[in-house]
Amino acid sequence: MRGGPGRVTLVGGGPGDPGLVTVAGREALECADLVVADRLAPLAALRWAPAHAEIVDVGKIPGGRSTDQTEINRMLIDGAKAGRHVVRFKGGDSFVFGRGGEEAVACARAGVEVRVVPGVSSSIAGPAAAGVPVTHRGLTQGFTVVSGHVPPDDPTSTLDYAALARAGTTLVVLMGVRTLEAICESLVDHGLPPGTPALVVADATLPSQVRVRGTVSTITELSEKAQVGPPAIAVIGEVADIADLP
Numbered sequence: 001m002r003g004g005p006g007r008v009t010l011v012g013g014g015p016g017d018p019g020l021v022t023v024a025g026r027e028a029l030e031c032a033d034l035v036v037a038d039r040l041a042p043l044a045a046l047r048w049a050p051a052h053a054e055i056v057d058v059g060k061i062p063g064g065r066s067t068d069q070t071e072i073n074r075m076l077i078d079g080a081k082a083g084r085h086v087v088r089f090k091g092g093d094s095f096v097f098g099r100g101g102e103e104a105v106a107c108a109r110a111g112v113e114v115r116v117v118p119g120v121s122s123s124i125a126g127p128a129a130a131g132v133p134v135t136h137r138g139l140t141q142g143f144t145v146v147s148g149h150v151p152p153d154d155p156t157s158t159l160d161y162a163a164l165a166r167a168g169t170t171l172v173v174l175m176g177v178r179t180l181e182a183i184c185e186s187l188v189d190h191g192l193p194p195g196t197p198a199l200v201v202a203d204a205t206l207p208s209q210v211r212v213r214g215t216v217s218t219i220t221e222l223s224e225k226a227q228v229g230p231p232a233i234a235v236i237g238e239v240a241d242i243a244d245l246p
């Protein structure tokens with residue numbers, strides 16, 4: 001047990017390149033006693049943690065080993081209550097499909113001081129790394145970020161694909177590698193022109209980055225041919241044609 005009360009810092013680590021961890025995120029890591037890290041957090045940045053810091057990997061591998069969220073909350077709270085500075089280190093921004101909100105609430109309810117360090121979300125940085133601006137004057141006045149973790153016809157899906165198809169904004173789909181075909185079909189069924197440009201970027205900002213460009217009708221097949229796997233982002237909309245691709 002260390003002296004004084006502990007605390008939790010939720011650090012969004014950006015899309016993967018450790019150069020995209022914020023200065024505040026790095027400073028938090030540099031004074032961590034315990035780092036609870038996710039699979040998509042830029043693990044190369046863990047070298048900034050002090051030598052005494054304990055590193056716990058609670059990475060969620062799609063379809064594989066995962067640590068229960070309640071257990072993670074408990075780890076954060078117990079660590080802080082033991083007087084440690086706990087850094088919860090995640091990919092992108094903790095509040096974009098990152099369960100950071102649940103963790104912040106759990107800490108606050110347990111009377112633990114919690115601070116949020118916003119991160120660079122892959123939902124914007126992924127397209128940008130592939131050369132795609134999510135908004136572009138004269139092309140689109142907005143963008144919509146959705147989770148594709150379930151297909152449109154899944155009973156647990158709450159997304160209105162008819163509205164998305166006619167929104168006229170760029171659509172950014174996270175966690176949609178498995179469901180891309182069903183999502184694209186639904187958008188076209190609801191009136192999105194089949195020739196609408198689309199792009200998929202995987203491992204964005206990492207040396208292994210791959211990008212595939214097509215249309216909403218061809219992007220699934222092209223991505224499969226390129227053997228694109230998670231983590232990947234699909235961008236659907238006129239801006240996808242801006243990418244300077246061969």
Ligand SMILES: C[S@@+](CC[C@H](N)C(=O)[O-])C[C@H]1O[C@@H](n2cnc3c(N)ncnc32)[C@H](O)[C@@H]1O
Nearest residue numbers: 015092093096098121122174175203204231232
């Ligand atoms: C659970 S969500 C977390 C998103 C994260 N909180 C953020 O703001 O970027 C994980 C999804 O983010 C996307 N993602 C995260 N990092 C990525 C990367 N480097 N390249 C492409 N997609 C990425 C993928 O769609 C992946 O399935």
